[in-house]
Amino acid sequence: xxxxxxxxxxxxxxxxxxxxxxxxxxxxxxxxxxxxxxxxxxxxxxxxxxxxxxxxxxxxxxxxxxxxxxxxxxxxxxxxxxxxxxxxxxxxxxxxxxxxxxxxxxxxxxxxxxxxxxxxxxxxxxxxxxxxxxxxxxxxxxxxxxxxxxxxxxxxxxxxxxxxxxxxxxxxxxxxxxxxxxxxxxxxxxxxxxxxxxxxxxxxxxxxxxxxxxxxxxxxxxxxxxxxxxxxxxxxxxxxxxxxxxxxxxxxxxxxxxxxxxxxxxxxxxxxxxxxxxxxxxxxxxxxxxxxxxxxxxxxxxxxxxxxxxxxxxxxxxxxxxxxxxxxxxxxxxxxxxxxxxxxxxxxxxxxxxxxxxxxxxxxxxxxxxxxxxxxxxxxxxxxxxxxxxxxxxxxxxxxxxxxxxxxxxxxxxxxxxxxxxxxxxxxxxxxxxxxxxxxxxxxxxxxxxxxxxxxxxxxxxxxxxxxxxxxxxxxxxxxxxxxxxxxxxxxxxxxxxxxxxxxxxxxxxxxxxxxxxxxxxxxxxxxxxxxxxxxxxxxxxxxxxxxxxxxxxxxxxxxxxxxxxxxx
Amino acid sequence: xxxxxxxxxxxxxxxxxxxxxxxxxxxxxxxxxxxxxxxxxxxxxxxxxxxxxxxxxxxxxxxxxxxxxxxxxxxxxxxxxxxxxxxxxxxxxxxxxxxxxxxxxxxxxxxxxxxxxxxxxxxxxxxxxxxxxxxxxxxxxxxxxxxxxxxxxxxxxxxxxxxxxxxxxxxxxxxxxxxxxxxxxxxxxxxxxxxxxxxxxxxxxxxxxxxxxxxxxxxxxxxxxxxxxxxxxxxxxxxxxxxxx
Numbered sequence: 001x002x003x004x005x006x007x008x009x010x011x012x013x014x015x016x017x018x019x020x021x022x023x024x025x026x027x028x029x030x031x032x033x034x035x036x037x038x039x040x041x042x043x044x045x046x047x048x049x050x051x052x053x054x055x056x057x058x059x060x061x062x063x064x065x066x067x068x069x070x071x072x073x074x075x076x077x078x079x080x081x082x083x084x085x086x087x088x089x090x091x092x093x094x095x096x097x098x099x100x101x102x103x104x105x106x107x108x109x110x111x112x113x114x115x116x117x118x119x120x121x122x123x124x125x126x127x128x129x130x131x132x133x134x135x136x137x138x139x140x141x142x143x144x145x146x147x148x149x150x151x152x153x154x155x156x157x158x159x160x161x162x163x164x165x166x167x168x169x170x171x172x173x174x175x176x177x178x179x180x181x182x183x184x185x186x187x188x189x190x191x192x193x194x195x196x197x198x199x200x201x202x203x204x205x206x207x208x209x210x211x212x213x214x215x216x217x218x219x220x221x222x223x224x225x226x227x228x229x230x231x232x233x234x235x236x237x238x239x240x241x242x243x244x245x246x247x248x249x250x251x252x253x254x255x256x257x258x259x260x261x262x263x264x265x266x267x268x269x270x271x272x273x274x275x276x277x278x279x280x281x282x283x284x285x286x287x288x289x290x291x292x293x294x295x296x297x298x299x300x301x302x303x304x305x306x307x308x309x310x311x312x313x314x315x316x317x318x319x320x321x322x323x324x325x326x327x328x329x330x331x332x333x334x335x336x337x338x339x340x341x342x343x344x345x346x347x348x349x350x351x352x353x354x355x356x357x358x359x360x361x362x363x364x365x366x367x368x369x370x371x372x373x374x375x376x377x378x379x380x381x382x383x384x385x386x387x388x389x390x391x392x393x394x395x396x397x398x399x400x401x402x403x404x405x406x407x408x409x410x411x412x413x414x415x416x417x418x419x420x421x422x423x424x425x426x427x428x429x430x431x432x433x434x435x436x437x438x439x440x441x442x443x444x445x446x447x448x449x450x451x452x453x454x455x456x457x458x459x460x461x462x463x464x465x466x467x468x469x470x471x472x473x474x475x476x477x478x479x480x481x482x483x484x485x486x487x488x489x490x491x492x493x494x495x496x497x498x499x500x501x502x503x504x505x506x507x508x509x510x511x512x513x514x515x516x517x518x519x520x521x522x523x524x525x526x527x528x529x530x531x532x533x534x535x536x537x538x539x540x541x542x543x544x545x546x547x548x549x550x551x552x553x554x555x556x557x558x559x560x561x562x563x564x565x566x567x568x569x
Numbered sequence: 570x571x572x573x574x575x576x577x578x579x580x581x582x583x584x585x586x587x588x589x590x591x592x593x594x595x596x597x598x599x600x601x602x603x604x605x606x607x608x609x610x611x612x613x614x615x616x617x618x619x620x621x622x623x624x625x626x627x628x629x630x631x632x633x634x635x636x637x638x639x640x641x642x643x644x645x646x647x648x649x650x651x652x653x654x655x656x657x658x659x660x661x662x663x664x665x666x667x668x669x670x671x672x673x674x675x676x677x678x679x680x681x682x683x684x685x686x687x688x689x690x691x692x693x694x695x696x697x698x699x700x701x702x703x704x705x706x707x708x709x710x711x712x713x714x715x716x717x718x719x720x721x722x723x724x725x726x727x728x729x730x731x732x733x734x735x736x737x738x739x740x741x742x743x744x745x746x747x748x749x750x751x752x753x754x755x756x757x758x759x760x761x762x763x764x765x766x767x768x769x770x771x772x773x774x775x776x777x778x779x780x781x782x783x784x785x786x787x788x789x790x791x792x793x794x795x796x797x798x799x800x801x802x803x804x805x806x807x808x809x810x811x812x813x814x
Binding site for chain 2 (some may be wrong): 001002004128139184185187188190192213214215216217222223224225226232233234235324326327330331332333334335388391
């Protein structure tokens, strides 16, 4: 299913994907040489820790096992400079090029660097300024001739050659490794054709650079029926090229992927009509650092398109694939398919669930995943959140399932640790409870204060907020309010502290100078107390969530009132 | 030889987890969406099998909605070998993640296809040459089929299977793709007990049909295009065009 969808995507995109046999590679160092092969210098293209990405260079070869296999005209330090055996392989590859290509001055210069003009070329490399740094790098190196702008692999003649050999390979020509040509049914296309032995790398961040989606190490228990490596999963060379190209394109693109903790999530649409949705998809989940307002815009856009019913007419499937790195392998975390409309509705549901009343200074209309998750982390650092929680939350959103229980637990833990219910935390708890309640057909928690809600936890939270307000009114400059002292106990074992809080409250009420305000507060407290018949001994996690939401709602309602008053005044 | 027809049986199978591993993602396991015909065949074979017949899967009905879960397990990265001195698990530890199915329930329909004695595969004699008595060997190969064989009644296999399935007997616990995901089974009569497959219609892409064992030196997979219509997958014949070998 997954490979099939990628293959179809490659067919749909056609030329927009990089040409077969070419790719864009990040090259960190360039060996600058003259036409006669003598060395000028070793230059670095690194800016901001990343090398320059050179487009449309011959594709690097897929390496596996111990036999050295060099890529054409660009490779890592071992192949170009350090390791003798590997270097010989590299030079031999160049020396075995067809005469027309070999006789060009650029290729001659490279050969001279290694052979004829070795004294001035290769031997002088260790005297270069950047030599020490370059030796240790894991990046790629290539050559550039003095006076040229393009590096040697970008030469037109080199590209032509690469095109020719790629075409020959896909028609079942001899593989460099001269292993047998196996004909079998391809599991993507269903046709009988030549099967590829190794699949190309489709690396994601966090995995090694040769990480593959489909790969079988020899002698590690992955081989079956006497088949080795990728003969275990027959995919024709043509289909393999197509799906790896598509997957690499998606992984490297900015628009079709976003990162979530360790995982990379790629997504694409089956048909062209859904491309508008495709381009706005990442905005729902990740923050775009170039354009921070994009989130809000896209969400608003989404809401309006759902309301107008435009999405129903798009009869295209939409695919979301979450990949997780595991050393040199890539595992599939989850895979979702569905119609565009289904995904749009589920995303809208997510934002609706997280809707909660907010103070006027908080301008964020919609919360991004990053904001939600960091609200639950120690010191608001996302590294402190459990790595699979991000995956689970995204899955809940995309599948329309209840949020993970860990979300609620983490949130309540944070609230108790910091004695502070922020907007994000209240929103998380509200969303969690509502999704649960929806399944059981229980009334949902509202966005703002709901005076008719009779849930015990909710009422107690409201009462607690009211008590805190009274204390703040009468004692404005306290270091520690009742929230700091009693929140934990009040939300878990109300019966132990509420009597004490009521006593304190009476005491605070008597300190009011403004009688009008005192009456308002008393009325509020009286209204809440009417609905409570007794203080329970324990509140379970769900009721603690209600407590937090009630507390937050009541607090916000005080701000509103005071703002209204100030407005009037 | 008596006249016979191939009887169709229906088993309802269910379990907590399932992994019908896709061949391409065998290392970090990803399951197919539904049970493969080869896994269904294995469930029938677990209950009852003899070289005299084979199971032909005809239809698969999906009764529970398709749910996924992700799990990372500690596994061993080497294959045991009777010539070696064993594997030290701690030296060969590997972590592999998998995307499995959860809460699965199917109804699988299969024909018990009798193989006439002449068409059965030759059994390979595991005895070394020097232990085989040549006279006895000639005697056995030249002998005509005995009366016993002539009167073999294929219906007896049908009866044996029914008895075993009703009692819940099996040679080994049936499983969903991987041995650790055992499943439970029940023989049902589809006429009497109706089932409601899930109302989903989907194209599931190319699925593994089974392995082609006709050449023991080169065992190959066979694929077919699986289409689920209202929760029912009709499995084509092995010989048909639809099964790509």
